Amino acid sequence: MNIDQQVELLMQGTEYGDETMKETMAKELRQRLIQSEKTGKPLRVYCGYDPTSTDLHLGHTISMRKLRQFQDLGHEVTFLIGSYTALVGDPSDKNKARPLLTEEKIMENAETYAEQAFRVLDKEKTLVRYNGEWLSKLTLVDLIRLGQNFTVQQFLARENFAKRMESGTPIFLHETFYPLLQGYDAVAMETDVQIGGSDQLFNIMMGGRKLQEAMGQKPLVGIICGILPGTDGTQRMSKSTGNIVPINTGAEDMYGKVMSIPDSAMDIYFRLATRYAPSAVDTLLSELASGSKHPRDVKMELAREIVSIFYGEDAAKPAEAAFIALFQKKAIPDDMPEYELEDGKTVLDVLTETGLVDSRSNARRMVKQNAVRLDGEKLTDALAVFPKAGVLQVGKRKFVRVK
Numbered sequence: 001m002n003i004d005q006q007v008e009l010l011m012q013g014t015e016y017g018d019e020t021m022k023e024t025m026a027k028e029l030r031q032r033l034i035q036s037e038k039t040g041k042p043l044r045v046y047c048g049y050d051p052t053s054t055d056l057h058l059g060h061t062i063s064m065r066k067l068r069q070f071q072d073l074g075h076e077v078t079f080l081i082g083s084y085t086a087l088v089g090d091p092s093d094k095n096k097a098r099p100l101l102t103e104e105k106i107m108e109n110a111e112t113y114a115e116q117a118f119r120v121l122d123k124e125k126t127l128v129r130y131n132g133e134w135l136s137k138l139t140l141v142d143l144i145r146l147g148q149n150f151t152v153q154q155f156l157a158r159e160n161f162a163k164r165m166e167s168g169t170p171i172f173l174h175e176t177f178y179p180l181l182q183g184y185d186a187v188a189m190e191t192d193v194q195i196g197g198s199d200q201l202f203n204i205m206m207g208g209r210k211l212q213e214a215m216g217q218k219p220l221v222g223i224i225c226g227i228l229p230g231t232d233g234t235q236r237m238s239k240s241t242g243n244i245v246p247i248n249t250g251a252e253d254m255y256g257k258v259m260s261i262p263d264s265a266m267d268i269y270f271r272l273a274t275r276y277a278p279s280a281v282d283t284l285l286s287e288l289a290s291g292s293k294h295p296r297d298v299k300m301e302l303a304r305e306i307v308s309i310f311y312g313e314d315a316a317k318p319a320e321a322a323f324i325a326l327f328q329k330k331a332i333p334d335d336m337p338e339y340e341l342e343d344g345k346t347v348l349d350v351l352t353e354t355g356l357v358d359s360r361s362n363a364r365r366m367v368k369q370n371a372v373r374l375d376g377e378k379l380t381d382a383l384a385v386f387p388k389a390g391v392l393q394v395g396k397r398k399f400v401r402v403k
Helices: 003-011 019-039 058-072 103-117 140-147 152-156 159-167 173-188 198-214 251-259 263-273 278-290 295-311 313-328 347-353 360-368
Strands: 044-049 076-081 126-130 193-197 221-225 372-374 390-394 398-402
Touching: 003 019, 003 058, 019 221, 044 058, 044 173, 058 076, 058 193, 058 221, 058 263, 076 103, 103 126, 140 173, 152 159, 152 173, 173 198, 193 198, 198 221, 251 295, 251 313, 263 278, 263 295, 278 295, 295 313, 347 360, 347 390, 360 372
Parallel strands: 044 076, 044 193, 076 126, 193 221
Antiparallel strands: 372 390, 390 398
16 A cells, blocks of 8 residues: 555544544554655554453454554554553543442453454464553652643533533542553554544543643554444443443354444444545445445355454454344344334333333343344343344244334
8 A cells, every 4th residue: 555545444434523633543543654665663662451341342353453453554553451550440421420340350351352462463463462561650740740741721611521611520639640640651652653532532532642841752643533333323332331242252143243244333343443544435425325235245244254354354254144043034124113222122012012022021021032033133131221233023924123
């Protein structure tokens, strides 16, 4: 690729909330790439992951795909495990303070992170580091000096903090440490490029860039990735909302979950979660818009691509065959009634409110008889919270699309 093509690829799917900032980052990235090409010295690129749970989902891997793009272009990539930042807890996308984890729990979670990441990254070319390597050595005086570079007003202006102030929800002092510590990661590694989701915009732009500049380093280029919506197509992918595509549950499960996303989400899935070049995505979506390609065929191409990334093409083909056997040959209709899922609704609630059953007792009986499925998977507990959006089926002929 020439420099223009590299910039286009690396900036695909980025969101800054400000066009001027995006143009600035693209310009700085171009300059770094030109300099790297002239000197033959690869850029130092990283993304940090706090091990707050044991399993990763597709949403976590969006930034990993961006790391892989830099890796394929010959740059030095670090997969940073936030063994110390996880002790503080990132407040970026939270409307309340995160529960604090123990060091033991963090390290237990961290054991699985890198191996799961190698489904996307090239293991032989990836540096895995833990930020406790340098953050554990900071003294109280060091922390005070880091804090001198920021104002309380800057923190309180953040959208989530402002909302918490307005609602009277507490903002704990330790939460303001997080951008300082994340910024110091960039300083310690002398980072050229930092990757993160749009919820990390403040931490990257106000943390890493500002702190590097204050400490005499050239401020990094922030590559801010868009947030992947979950299988409902609207809310961000999150384990708490049940709309995730896990990356460790098998090719067939992943294929089926990608096929359950609404058509409206295909654009962002192609741009964030696939290996397609921007021009290829544009061509595919224009064919979809013109009607020359059927949405189902395009979505199957999307599912094949995503499964291939994590499990290889040899696993993607049988996963697709299994989906066709389960869904298409059972003649699931394209058009069906829709139901808007509300938080806290149980399987029993949804079955009765959609009209798929005529009574709660009948709903319990159908669940007990294994006659209730969501995207082909049996629902076995009538009193459980309804897990996620998807195609709900009772028996052979009754269907509702839960959104």
